[in-house]
Amino acid sequence: MSDRKHDVRNGRRHKRFPIAPSRFKGYHHGPCHLHHPAGIATTLDGDVGQSVMDIGKRAGVENIIGECGGSAACATCHVHVDPAWIDRVGPPSADEWDMLDFAHGKRADSRLSCQIRLRAALDGLIVHTPERQG
Numbered sequence: 076m077s078d079r080k081h082d083v084r085n086g087r088r089h090k091r092f093p094i095a096p097s098r099f100k101g102y103h104h105g106p107c108h109l110h111h112p113a114g115i116a117t118t119l120d121g122d123v124g125q126s127v128m129d130i131g132k133r134a135g136v137e138n139i140i141g142e143c144g145g146s147a148a149c150a151t152c153h154v155h156v157d158p159a160w161i162d163r164v165g166p167p168s169a170d171e172w173d174m175l176d177f178a179h180g181k182r183a184d185s186r187l188s189c190q191i192r193l194r195a196a197l198d199g200l201i202v203h204t205p206e207r208q209g
Contacts, residue, residue: 105198109136109154112206123195127188127202128152138204145189147171150178151208152188157201164191164200180205 109117109131121130131139131152140151147170156164161184167175171190175181188202 104193104195107193107197108199108201109139110157110201110203111137112204121193123193125193127154127191127193127200129189130193131188136204138206138208139188140208141189143189147174147187147190149209150174150176150187153178153181153208154186154188154191154202154204155180155182155184156186156191157203158184160197160200160202163196177209178205179207179209 104121104123104125106118106120107127107130109119109127111117117131117134117136119130119134119136126145128139128141128145132141139154141149142151143149145152153175164186166172167186167190171187174187175185178185186202191197191200191202193200
């Protein structure tokens with residue numbers, strides 16, 4: 076990991092953040108990439124078991140609000156899963172899919188980031204934040 080605050084990859088500016096503190100210390104997960112519509116990609120490291128919402132909020136990622144704190148009771152942590160990752164992330168539960176009705180720009184690749192937990196199979200995960208939340 077670079078000790079610079081920003082890296083440039085493929086002509087896009089990437090913010091680098093250290094591992095977010097969590098109760099899952101010792102089970103490190105590789106990078107997770109959150110892409111904003113403005114072209115900024117934020118690369119975050121987290122621990123196995125943390126949600127994408129948790130690491131995004133702690134790093135101050137724009138458009139990861141999470142008003143309900145991760146209980147899937149709002150749609151303010153809505154993201155679009157990159158097509159290359161859809162199968163590995165898996166489909167939303169019926170309750171999550173219903174909650175996504177309140178999200179702006181619901182699509183087939185929509186998920187609540189509070190419901191995506193980091194695990195080995197998601198090392199390098201790419202998600203895209205919408206222009207605005209709910």
